[in-house]
Amino acid sequence: METETLMDELPAATATAVEHPETPLQPPSSNADDGGVSQEFRTPEELVAKSIAPVKREYLRPPPSRPSTNNNNNAIVGVENDDAAEAKGAPLLKDKKSKRQIKRERREEQKSPLHLCPKVAKSGKVSACPYGDKCRFSHDVEAFKAVKPADIEGSCPFLVYEGPCSYGLACRFAGTHRDDVSAPTENLPGKSSELNFFSKDTQKLLWKNKMKFPKAEATLKLLGLEGNPKDKTLADNGENGQVAPKEPATDTKTDSNVVANDSISPSISPEDNVNGNNLADDARPLKKAKSSVNEICSSQVSSGLSVQGGVPDGNFGVNKSEPTADTMTDSDKSLKLHPREKKLIDFRDKLYLAPLTTVGNLPFRRVCKVLGADVTCGEMAMCTNLLQGQAAEWALLRRHSSENLFGVQICGAYPDTVTKTVELIEQECSVDFIDINMGCPIDVVVNKGGGSALLTKPMRMKSVVEAASSTVGTPVTIKVRTAYFEGKNRIDSLIADMGSWGATAVTIHGRSRQQRYSKPADWDYVYQCVRKAPKSLQVLGNGDVFSYVDWNNHKTECPELSTCMIARGALVKPWIFTEIKEQRHWDITSGERLDILKDYARFGLQHWGSDSKGVETTRHFLLEWLGYTCRYVPVGLLDIIPQKINWRSPSYYGRDDLETLMASDSAADWVRISELVLGKVPSGYSFAPKHKSNAYDRAENG
Incomplete structure (x- = not known):
């Protein structure tokens, strides 16, 4: 042929x-x-x-x-x-370099002609750099032009914005730049359409361990979850005593910006210092009536973050339509934390792009939005890394203005870690919901007690969700798998209580952690869980949705199902959202x-x-x-x-x-x-x- x-x-x-x-x-x-x-x-x-x-x-x-x-x-x-x-x-992999060696090589590389100072690149003038000879980068414009790679065919992607390209001479499309524009601004032109930039002031406070979390601490105290787990007598090993097996950490959790850091922030309590080997499990919370948190006035819980030794930048919560914590009355504060007064998100029949490690970055989500996705969620971010102030991890929470219904996904092993994180996210970011990952199968996450490991500890699951949802007004959702061990499904026994924990919605991936992706998703079990869930709890299904026929079949088999989350199907063909909306098989051309x-x-x-x-x-x-x-x-x-x-x-x-x-x-x-x-x-x-x-x-x- x-x-x-x-x-x-x-x-x-x-x-x-x-x-x-x-x-x-x-x-x-x-x-x-x-x-x-x-x-x-x-x-x-x-x-x-x-x-x-x-x-x-x-x-x-x-x-x-x-x-x-x-x-x-x-x-x-x-x-x-x-x-x-x-x-x-495959060539032999080289020995790993030490951090000191990598840092030294990076500094030497920065001095090469290829790494022109950004200030000089913007203006084309050496005098534009305020650091002069002390600058880490090269100031030799002519040497840079001599070694700069040839321009790429096409036009500069920043021409659609007002003002010049902030990369100036360093731009690979410099030949298309216009001269009839005003002087470059400090902010990158393309960034004006992105939200949730991490405040440098907040980052420094996290680095110095000067950030306080009054709302989180008050909630943890109210639920009896504060203190060092070593000092408590009750250990939470799950309802049946199952403990997640310790596996060698062969997998590495990475994303589009950073490799997960296993170090623990000094700003986090000892409960967060988990290495999967020698720390006791979380203690069971003190028994209280189911509605105790809901009925107690939370005006005693102050809004906003307090800081030792200073006040952070006043730009917290930018792009949010809600009043700031300083202008709210005491009654407003109590109403804000009441679960029944939280903003409700209707996921029913919406096309939900799942949070995807590495590939689910902001540019990919923009592509899916163009092709018809309704709900988007950022890549999974580790709570410990966020509380350490790691800028690369905070970049996972970045949001584009086209994402009109956007959530972030976090992963943590203990109530205090997750609770502090959600409080910080609500203050720093503009998000519509916060999703807690309780289904991640990656070894490095599971070995530290997060992700799928929580499925073996239902009381800790309850503590995490209850503390997080009681601390913030932003809706909290959770994502789970059917079970940790194959053949020992347990979500059906927990689904009836998840709504009372404070979760707005739960997504069920129809596979166990042990199964990974070796067999088709068990949608019959997902339907069983959906039918057992209270009407107030939205239940979403996840697994193997690859065409509008799959979507229609799941909605027909179980009308109570709110919607289907689309993960790998969107990776293989992101136009699946168009196919579902238009109810057709798109024979897309090359x-x-x-x-x-x-x-x-x-x-x-x-x-x-x-x-x-x-x-x-x-x-x-x-x-x-x-x-x-x-x-x-x-x-x-x-x-x-x-x-x-x-x-x-x-x-x-x-x-x-x-x-x-x-x-x-x-x-x-x-x-x-x-x-x-x-x-x-x-x-x-x-x-x-x-x-x-x-x-x-x-x-x-x-």
Whole structure:
């Protein structure tokens, strides 16, 4: 079969990026056991029974004659000069460098001509830098121009904003800058559409352990949850005494900005210092009537954060329509903390994009908003890191102005950690709800008592939710799995009480922590939990939603279900939101998919910057995303539709060269695609995929 050439669709400048005769395109090969029978002799029904995508016979291609070099999670793909060649083998990983060595190398690198001082880059004048010779960066403009990479084709992403590009000479689109604009401002022009910037004053207070949390401390005292757990006699080991097994911390929780820090902030009580080995569990809270917190006037709980030795910046809570704590009367304060007076969010029938580690960054959420998502949620942030004032972790709470219904997700193991965090978030950020992750399966999180480990300790779950929801007026939601251990589901026994804990909504992922992604989600159990939930508690389902047919089936089977959260389905095909709203299978073309990638690149440059560092950061996360999009099989190539999320793709040709390229699970081909929207990669570029997107039985997103 002859396919259309990529040269007919793309300009010559971009077509050369995929013109590598020495490296033929490698679509994904089937990992399924065909039982010795070729796919072309099987019926579509037989293929579906074996979870193989039933691609039409005319699009099938024979397996490559040479051994496949398909990407795996441990491979590092290098690209040298102008050729995007596949790595022949994974090189040996270098020894880890010490922090001191990394810091020294960073300082030396900053002095290189490539790292021009931002002040000088903006104005083009050396005199613009107030630090002069003491500046950490280079001031040699001519040397910078000599080594600066060539401009990328296209226009500066900041031209849509008033004022000049703040990256000035360092911008990779400097040739498109206009001269008829006013002087550059201090704030980056693209940032005007982003909210929830972390206050430097608050960060310093957290660093110095001078931040107080009066609302959190008062709530914890009221619930009997204050103090050191070592001093208490009762330990919470769950209702049946199960304890989450200690596993070696082989997984690492990372996100688009930071690697999770295992260190503990000095500003947090000893309860937070959990290493999964030698600290006693949280004590059970003192027994009280279920409505004790609701009926007690909370005017004694002061609003706002008090500070020792000074008053923080008065810009807390910016972009919020609610009155500030200082202007509220005592009666207002008591009403604000009353659960029945909280703002209610109706999730019913709304398209909810799940919080996704690494790939669910702000630019990706903007793409999903354009394609029809109604509710978005930021990447999971660790409570201990937020309370330490880590700027990279706070960046996960960033919000774009287009996200009209936005929440943040946090993860913590103990009531005091979570309660202080929600109080701080409500003061610092503009969010519509706060989601507490009680289902994350990652080892480094579970070993510290957070995420799925809380499923083995229902009394601690109650303490965390009750304390958090009683402290803030922002709605609190929770996300759980069916259980920790396979075959020992327990959410159905807790769902009736979750509403009385103070949760506004609960999302149930239809898998256990032990199961991970090895089997389809158990939606029958999700329906069972939904029917047992009180009417006041909204219940959302999660797992394997990959088409509007899946969405409709779940809503039909269980009308009481509020909505379905969409996770991996959005990673593979973000236009799933359009399909659900328009109730159709979108046979999207390769050109339309490329336009979506271009939108992502533009949003990424506006978020991370248009200089060389911002371009390569955008490229990195684009490549991480392409590790999922390659799993999509176009509708026009299938004998049976819609595609299921657990289907494995055989080797196939696309309807044009670009579609064939997009079907490849080789990281070298992902780099080629990135070159179509972000220009050539630097010499010696390498990319190591983080998530095991090709391992269908396991994924790191919780």
